[in-house]
Amino acid sequence: MTVLLFTLVLLAGAVLAGFLGSLTGLGGAVILIPLLTLVFKVDIHYAIGTSLIAVIGTSSGAAAAYVKEGITNIRLGMFLEIATTAGAVLGSFLIVYTPANIITVVFGFVLIFSAVMTVRKKTLHIETEEKSKLAATLRLNSSYPDKGEQIDYKIMHVPAGFLMMIGAGALSSLLGIGAGAFKVLAMDNVMRIPFKVSTTTSNFMIGVTAAAGTAAYLHRGYIDPVLTFPVVVGVLMGSIFGSRVLIGSDTKKLRVVFSVLISIIAIEMIYKGLKGH
Amino acid sequence: MDQKSIRAGQDKDMEQVMGSLLRYGVILAAIVASAGGIMYLVLHGGNLQPSYAIFNGEPEQYKSLSGVLQGVKAWDSSSIMQLGVLLLIATPIVRILFSILSFIREKDYLYVIISTIVILIIGFSLFNGLGG
Numbered sequence: 380m381t382v383l384l385f386t387l388v389l390l391a392g393a394v395l396a397g398f399l400g401s402l403t404g405l406g407g408a409v410i411l412i413p414l415l416t417l418v419f420k421v422d423i424h425y426a427i428g429t430s431l432i433a434v435i436g437t438s439s440g441a442a443a444a445y446v447k448e449g450i451t452n453i454r455l456g457m458f459l460e461i462a463t464t465a466g467a468v469l470g471s472f473l474i475v476y477t478p479a480n481i482i483t484v485v486f487g488f489v490l491i492f493s494a495v496m497t498v499r500k501k502t503l504h505i506e507t508e509e510k511s512k513l514a515a516t517l518r519l520n521s522s523y524p525d526k527g528e529q530i531d532y533k534i535m536h537v538p539a540g541f542l543m544m545i546g547a548g549a550l551s552s553l554l555g556i557g558a559g560a561f562k563v564l565a566m567d568n569v570m571r572i573p574f575k576v577s578t579t580t581s582n583f584m585i586g587v588t589a590a591a592g593t594a595a596y597l598h599r600g601y602i603d604p605v606l607t608f609p610v611v612v613g614v615l616m617g618s619i620f621g622s623r624v625l626i627g628s629d630t631k632k633l634r635v636v637f638s639v640l641i642s643i644i645a646i647e648m649i650y651k652g653l654k655g656h
Numbered sequence: 657m658d659q660k661s662i663r664a665g666q667d668k669d670m671e672q673v674m675g676s677l678l679r680y681g682v683i684l685a686a687i688v689a690s691a692g693g694i695m696y697l698v699l700h701g702g703n704l705q706p707s708y709a710i711f712n713g714e715p716e717q718y719k720s721l722s723g724v725l726q727g728v729k730a731w732d733s734s735s736i737m738q739l740g741v742l743l744l745i746a747t748p749i750v751r752i753l754f755s756i757l758s759f760i761r762e763k764d765y766l767y768v769i770i771s772t773i774v775i776l777i778i779g780f781s782l783f784n785g786l787g788g
Binding site for chain 2: 380381382383384385386419420421422424425432435436439440442443444446447449451453454457458460461464465467468471517518586587589590591592593594595597598599600601602603604605606607608609611612615
């Protein structure tokens with residue numbers, strides 16, 4: 380295969396990954412890693428480095444819009460970024476001592492978890508009573524605009540949420556993903572944050588977390604310009620296109636179909652990882 | 657205006673600038689990477705694609721800021737692509753630096769400290785030689 384053909388095929392794959400990732404809310408990386416490793420036969424370390432860079436691009440692009448709308452809880456994001464970036468540094472150490480086939484197996488399980496998270500029924504939490512002293516001290520309680528109204532909410536279980544974010548950060552750099560599903564789980568179910576705020580704040584943190592991971596990977600030579608260029612540009616184009624389509628469309632069916640598809644890929648990765656041992 | 661609404665107003669300003677900062681960072685990075693990419697394809701598009709199946713690590717010149725900048729000076733297309741990548745990594749980092757400045761302006765020293773801790777962690781990741 381020539382360089383030109385390889386780049387174009389990879390670009391097309393990345394556009395598709397970005398498109399589906401933004402349409403389903405799963406993010407481009409969960410599609411990108413299997414695409415790179417299973418289809419393009421790229422070593423998992425290169426795949427992780429490349430994917431993390433794409434994650435920075437898509438999350439920063441999307442965060443730009445959410446931040447301007449005032450939905451993102453910037454203080455909460457900044458505070459939890461201590462946990463996610465520390466976790467990312469931890470993950471970038473772990474990757475050195477983790478055999479490639481184990482990474483593949485872990486990735487498979489995370490993929491299944493993410494798929495389940497996208498089809499689960501969302502319940503809206505809005506806590507109005509102040510229950511956490513720490514949340515008040517850190518000024519994490521805030522409000523967000525919804526249908527022209529400013530809705531106040533309070534945050535619970537700050538230390539538990541913080542600990543879960545360390546785990547999410549570690550998974551982000553270990554697997555080259557945004558780990559949004561884990562961040563949202565911690566914020567929705569543990570800290571009891573309204574999901575509009577939790578999804579946008581999670582997205583806000585993803586870019587910084589991925590930057591902490593890639594900073595280490597750049598030095599180790601995981602980031603190849605020839606791989607990264609088509610992937611980053613493709614995923615960005617795909618996700619911009621996806622977010623345009625997303626407005627006003629019902630994606631429930633698509634999310635279900637896609638979750639099943641993702642789970643099949645996940646099982647293939649787990650099988651491959653276990654067999655490779 | 658009372659203290660609380662002044663701070664809310666300053667938060668609004670911060671949100672607007674932060675949003676633009678992220679957007680233009682990503683656009684700039686994509687433009688630079690694409691320029692390098694197109695140059696690379698024109699020069700090497702007909703070559704045989706090397707395999708990525710085995711991890712060898714990147715050559716030294718793509719692993720550090722100084723190496724990449726040297727390559728860019730010599731109009732090396734891969735270095736220009738890698739510069740785009742570095743700009744992308746820098747985008748969220750610049751966002752944190754900007755929030756430190758905003759929190760200083762708001763006299764919200766608790767968050768000046770919190771943002772600084774985040775920067776230090778990323779700095780540690782960027783400059784430590786641990787883990788190979």
